[in-house]
Amino acid sequence: MKQDNADNSIIKFFKAAWAYIKHAKIELIVLVALFALDLITKAIVGNNMYLGESIQLIPNLLYIRYVRNTKAAFGSAFGLEKVLSLDAIRIIFLVITVLAVSVFAYLLYRCRRRHILMRVAIALIIAGALGNFFDRLVYHYVRDFIAFEFLGCDLPLLGTAFPVFNVADMGLTVGVVLFLVYFIAIYKEPKTAKPTETVTELDTSAIEESDERGERETPEPIDNAEQTAVAAVSAENPDEEGGK
Secondary structure: OHHHHHHHHHHHHHHHHHHHHHHOHHHHHHHHHHHHHHHHHHHHHHHHOOOOOEEEEEOOOEEEEEEEEOOOHHHOOOOHHHOOOHHHHHHHHHHHHHHHHHHHHHHHHHOOOOOHHHHHHHHHHHHHHHHHHHHHHHOOOEEEEEEEEOOOOOEOOOEOEEEEEOHHHHHHHHHHHHHHHHHHHHOOOOOOOOHHHHHHHHHHHHHHHHHHHHHHHOOOOOOHHHHHHHHHHHHHOOOHHHHO
16 A cells, blocks of 8 residues: 555656756756756866866966866855865765755746746756765765956955856856846735735725615605504594495
């Protein structure tokens, strides 16, 4: 019995997944395209450049510089390297990535009928996380190669150059920005009428309708004097009708 229930749950899951895949074409295309582009660019750089090599594209601004990142995003381990080994840090980030991708994948499914900007943002975040997850799982480090310098300026907190990154990092960053843009500029809370206003409007309309119905259905009142006269005549001539 338990086995049958488990089989039915698996079948339902795959049916729901397939139905979603057929519906969510745009975000899935974005997800797969970014993931593939990240792996392809990393492979090209890793196969054609030696570690530490730098190619200048725009002087003092843009370089292709091949480095290997054994930490987290943009070369930071958030202080964990002081108490943990590199292998332990890698395992921690692998677990965090699995949890994060699971949450965002569920969110993408739940928001399958929301605005396209939100769905694309979530797809970019998932693709970026998967790109770096693949590197950590297979190579035990992340291949970075895009380097920005600040035109020779030494900026506060940033220094003279931005940490080296890759296409997956770009996807993550753009996805987060689009996610924020959606909630700031597009997302709107569903409008709900105030209970007091609703009740007042309903009561008022009901009263007006009742008054109109009462005016239509209430007969005209009969004068009391006229009723008394008719009763007196009937009492004085009880047999008038029969005699006729």
